[in-house]
Amino acid sequence: MKYIDKYRQSTWAHYINVRFLKDCYAGDINRPCPSPDNPMGSFEDFKKKQYREPNDYDNGWKNLLLEEQDHRCCYCMRRLNSTAGKINYEHIIPRECKGNEGLNEYNYYASHAPALRDLVEMADVFAMKKFTAQEDIEQEPKMPHITALANLTAACNGKRNSLSTYGCCCNNARGNKRMMPVMLMPNADENVNYDANGILTITDNDGTLDTIIQELNDDTLKEIRAVWARLCQVQTDLTTVRSFSLRERIEWFKHAYHVTDFTSLPTEVRRYAGEIASNGSDFYWNLLLDYDWFYNYYLTKQ
Ligand SMILES: [Zn+2]
Structure with missing residues (x-):
């Protein structure tokens, strides 16, 4: 946020x-x-x-x-x-x-x-x-x-394109419940933080944000943010990454994680390069790129 x-x-x-x-x-x-x-x-x-x-x-x-x-x-x-x-x-x-x-x-x-x-x-x-x-x-x-x-x-809409039942739904659980309007509060950018493991915290929470925090800390979103926390360490032109070949993506990941053997990285990281896809698609890679806002977020946090 x-x-x-x-x-x-x-x-x-x-x-x-x-x-x-x-x-x-x-x-x-x-x-x-x-x-x-x-x-x-x-x-x-x-x-x-x-x-x-x-x-x-x-x-x-x-x-x-x-x-x-x-x-x-x-x-x-x-x-x-x-x-x-x-x-x-x-x-x-x-x-x-x-x-x-x-x-x-x-x-x-x-x-x-x-x-x-x-x-x-x-x-x-x-x-x-x-x-x-x-x-x-x-x-x-x-x-x-x-x-x-x-x-x-x-x-x-919270659904992540395929694997359709899997993943968070942004704020579907709220209904009419009161929720602190974090994103309209001028201190939002200091108030909302993401750590290197991708975990979101909101300092100024009166309890009405517990549900959305939980939703935004689901495993996939945490993984994606944690990957960006690493990837931002290799200077990259974000406008070109969508056309990266699989080889280029793997090189990017190897650099960012300081490894010479890509296969030594855990699955929860490797799949975002698009190498391991359940249906041979670039589902995780495209999902990762949808969240490229976190590249600059983590870059400025360094
Ligand atoms: Zn969303």
Whole structure:
């Protein structure tokens, strides 16, 4: 995990959010359809192609979220490209939150994440506002949490392409449970640490992060990070590695692990070079490369 700056593109995010809300209020300014506090309907409509990825793709909110996150999963840092499969959109403040309990939850999230405090409010609070014209919505600094882009992040779907039942699912276990919004807290990059064995720790954990920490410390993810902790010790141009031959990969690994005999390395390392693949594919090698964010992470930690 790393810090996601929701302020950098907040003007653009606000524009997209307002454009959607204006459409909802277009039919009847007193009866928006769907209402901004409709937990399913509002978000499902916002997810429609015309808002998420319109023909001018760059102007949709999918692209905005991806740019904010450098095209990485907000939890595990996997690349969010075609090989990662479907993208999950995560609500930091769960979309079902409402009423007094909702306000209580909002206060918790807002006290940790300035962007939620400044740019988001509870959708049922927003829905109580009365507007005289659609243009009035432009003056609202805070967007309803069900569609507010400051409350949304992109995550991988957790499945690792093949070996389909195997591996972590980023945050599938959360449901509506409270979870400290680590990636929206400005101290995230000091708060979240990975050691040389690939183990993730979060210093500032009030207990609400135990489940996600456990998920992100599953064996495969730890192995991958531990391999990057080694590989980063050999200076490599990451833009060229995808075209590495098997021989080049093996040389890279041998260098990084200071061995002359590649077969002396344990299976949990060797398979990431693509040499040992259950079905003859480069499954582990491609998976490793999806997590190349950790190359620079460990490089700067040295
Ligand atoms: Zn992920």
